[in-house]
Amino acid sequence: MGQQQSAHGHGFNRDKKDDKDKKRRYEPPIPTRVGKKKRRAKGPDAAVKLPHITPHARCRLKLLKAERIKDYLLLEEEFLKNIQIAKPQEERQEEERGKVDDLRGSPMAVGTLEEVIDDTHAIVSTSVGSEHYVTILSFVDKDQLEPGCTVLLNHKTHSVIGVLTDDTDPMVSVMKLEKAPKETYADVGGLDNQIQEIKESVELPLTHPELYEEMGIRPPKGVILYGAPGTGKTLLAKAVANQTSATFLRVVGSELIQKYLGDGPKLVRELFRVAEEHAPSIVFIDEIDAIGTKRYESNSGGEREIQRTMLELLNQLDGFDSRGDVKVFAYIIYFFVIMATNRIETLDPALIRPGRIDRKIEFPLPDEVTIRKIFQIHTSRMTIADNVDFEEFIMAKDDLSGADIKAICTEAGLQALRDRRMKVTHEDFKKARESVLYRKKEGAPSGLYI
Template structure:
């Protein structure tokens, strides 16, 4: 019997080796795909026509382990990087870049972290928060809430900071994107991303009464500049992306299920069609801080610092230098770094004076800013 068992094992060994070899090949095919394509047409159970993101079409094999029931024209599929064989189906055809834009965790910044800007905070509450939390107020007044809001002003005046505070205060789904991310390499990808952005905003709205989604587009001037005749394919693609954005802005209902929040440093360069009433109903300006606002910003950024008795912040507050909120934060951080450089835990007036000179020099000369940790 022992001899018979050994003979059976020797007879089954080649079969096991072949099975192991086949499993290895399948694992290689199931390895990390190098391309995502779109299924154009199903020829039969084993073959299909797919298109890649560069626009080329291929007649390819459908691997046996792929769930055929999920295959349908137009769905997103995973392609093998060598022969473009279909090795999987993406259950959700949402652009991965758009999915990353959704803030899963609310920012830590609150309105208390915003120095001054009382008027701007009041306006953004009326334009963004109140229509989401109490839309009945607008119905009783017989007016329609603003569809979109744009924040504009000099760099470093708190536009993005205030947008983060809005995300912290509301229970709405908050999607953030930078305008330059809408500029894609291949034709049609930019407008497609805009459509995906607003579709994800609508589909991921919380199922809580009156709370929906907020789309925040920072540096909107990257894609929203004034249109002109251009022979450049890249410029035309940017204009097509903006046209799709205009279409999405006009597609909102009067309730404002999706609120749009934009920010820019150069509102004068934006296309008039983008910021006209009906698309962007509220324009909120962020000026350089006045004395009262400077004082509040200094209090926020020095509240956890140990200051020497000779520190007189009023000297910087009353100065006529055009310091923005970001400049003041940089001054406080730089002053603390100068104290650490000399192994001191107290920040002196001399540290603040040196840090101000450094900040103003970089701002005047256009030198690159240092990294503040």
């Protein structure tokens, strides 16, 4: 019995030990895949090893389906090609232009081409002064690319996407008259000697340059017209431009005075460059005394800028550019300068010396014969009464200019319209003459206002 108890006690102890072993056994945690990448097979064998493919009964059907899809895609491609061919050429060009515009982007920057490296690369400079090594897109016309030209740049990559063919200053474009002036020599009363001189100086070299070549002389480079206001200087310049069918550029001297430093000389260079491009041409600079006055020592920045503008004008009249190379002389390219001023005594001697301004033409106040011709020109289309006697106005010593006579005729017509009449009488001309002289002499005497 004691043995049975002992055996029973040993069995109980063994069960108890097994339970402890079960509790002490280590169980590893379940692995997680968060933050771990799957390892890839490395080595040359893994790169060239073919995947294992198990044949399937439906493989043949899949192949037939893929071939049929390919046939449909080829048919669609051929159909689209035929549509493009059948499209009108204008629509295709419009689509191509749209694609080019997409490549260019918007807005487009403007830069200056400094150097062409090869057909696809160039160096450009922007307005801020920085230089960039950029690419030239394939649709850009390479023949128009030359150092110094203005190019269009993509606003992100700065690639050259176009060339600005007409980079003329807008102010110079306004100076160029698109249509020839309508004034002719018949509209100029009198001034026979002045017309003859300007024909020899400007018109003849433009129409018959071979005469000067046979004589072995050079025609004048420039002509200056001077005289009292209203004596027909601008009118005669327009008549010359009409007679020669030359490009006429008209600029007032005050327009060459610019606000910022260097803009005045730049405008002068641009003016002469446009004149050379549109040769034969005539550059008419009215009121030249605005920039051509005598030089003197001045501490004013504005005065020094005006003097620099005049120096650039002298440089252009000499026939040499800023690089020192001899350019084509004016008599070869038939390019002339006509200046006009009311005060020639105030001009700088270097501006009007021979070689720059070779011919000086004076416009005096009209004499009796000239006044009679001017009255005939301005009254040719007016309805004149029988009692009008122009000799009274012709013989009067009023120092009338051509502009004053035109103003008298216009004022007389307005007097008739004010009285509801279609004919101009002698009394209308008398009132018009008094009105014009009153304004010309700057009003009534001061004693009238006492």
